[in-house]
Amino acid sequence: MTNLNDVLNEYVGDGAAPGAVGLVARGDRVEVVAVGSADAQGTVPMGRDSIFRIASMTKPITAAAVMMLVEEGRIALNEPVRQWLPELAAPMVVRTPSAPVDDVVPADRVITVEDLLTFRAGYGFPSDFSLPAVGLLFSELKQGPPQPQTVPEPDAWMAALSRIPLLHQPGEVWLYNTCSDILGVLIARVADRSLAEFLAERLFEPLGMADTGFVVPAEKADRFAGYYRAGPEGGGLQLVDGPDGQWSRMPAFPSGAGGLVSTADDWYAFARMLLAGGDGGSGDGRRVLSEESVRLMTTDHLTRAQRDSSTLFLEGQGWGFGGSVDVEAVEPWNVPGRYGWVGGTGTAGHLTPATGLVTVLLTQLEMAGPTPPTLMREFWRYAADA
Known part of the structure; x- marks a missing residue:
């Protein structure tokens, strides 16, 4: 009978990922396996507590932090963000998606908190990355694969954003990634503290996520896996970032879209909180989020047309707050209501409330594109049958 160790080992090494940590949990039954090595040379064994750059698995955590502020009445879902983000008070929109960046019209309406949470504010990646307005997201905002030490501090980043036109009118189209970075700035300004400080105090400490953050301190560097991408055909793996690289010091811009590092058990703690309807799991009755906030996070908010407009939704997915929501059973693992997301650094985290x-x-x-790699798909297949 196939087990998780067999599934992971089949796709680790020999030019694939040097190592992997997989966790499959259902109720009180938790299966965790670490295989391979943390480095391409095979000198550091992978461990259950190995630390990874989780990239876009950051997004659900950022959304949860926003919902904490909503519950406290400090912001509201239908509230315009201009009070906290004056750079977005009067956005301009390119006349058509392919228009030059100086061919613009005023936005039809203001951008709201919910627009950002559902990725429908007008900023972000469409299916076509070659559009002029999209190019500025890469060149001016350093969007794309996480490079924390290359991004300017939040005020300068927002100033640059204010000079970039929206690709679509607010509320019209789902566009990927940028809204989570904007939410990170919103959290910091509303809370009057850095995003890193807010997440550490309000989420990571209550949930026991001791290895999650925007930096890996020197005393934990021996558990920090390298980050690689596939080289040219037959060229092996190329090191993108090592344990002493871009996550060895706090960035000027803590990215709410993709800046966190974490472990399998830490992200599992976050997922357990959502499954429990916001219960922090501390045993003292303290709640991190309300059941209603969790419901909103894990509910698809898109129209069918908005779901169909992006090639990122390949397998019957919609979008909640900060993560995808499966709405169609296209594959064995696509159980309607499954919530979570993948990270471009080769990571994935999901939870299914119904089961x-x-x-x-x-x-x-690093993933080569939006299509989940074979290892990820086989891992999900195993979990669906387990």
Whole structure:
């Protein structure tokens, strides 16, 4: 009978990911396996507590932080963000998506908190990355694969954003990534503290996520996996970032879209909180989020047309707050209501409220595109049958 160790080992090494940590949990039954090595040379064994750059698995955590502020009445879902983000008070929109960046019209309406949470504010990546307005997201905002030490501090980043036109009118189209970075700035300004400080105090400490943050301190560097991408055909793996690289010091811009590092058990703690309807799991009755906030996070908010407009939704997915929501059973693992997301650094985390299933897969090999790699798909297939 196939087990998780067999599934992971089949796709680790020999030019694939050097190692992987997989976690499959359903109720009280938790299966965790670490295989391979944390480095391409095979000198550091992968461990259950290995630390990874989780990239876009950051997004659900950022959304949860926003919902904490909503529950406290400090912001509201339908509230314009201009009070806190004056740079977005009067956005301009390109006349058509392919228009030059100086061919613009005023936005039809203001941008709201919910627009940002649902990725429908007008900023972000469409299916076509070659559009002029999209190019500025890469050149001016350093969007794309996480490079924390290259991004300016939040005020300068927002100033640059204010000079970039929206690709679509607010509320019209789902666009990927940028809204989570904007939410990170919103959290910091509303809370009057850095995003890193807010997340540490309000989420990571209550949930026991001791290895999650925007930096890996020197005393934990021996558990920090390398980050690789596939080289040219036959060229092996190329090191993108090592344990002493861009996550060895706090960035000027803590990215709410993709800046966190974490472990399988830490992200599992976050998923357990959502499965429990916001219960922090501390045993003292303290709640991190309300059941209603969790419901909103894990509910698809898009129209069918908005779901169909992006090639990132390949397998019957919609979008909640900060993560995808499966709405169609296209593959065995696409159970309607499954919530979570993948990270471009080779990571994935999901939870299924209807069944109590949590899956976390962490590798250190960058994804080549939006299609989940074979290891990820086989891991999900195993979890669906487990």
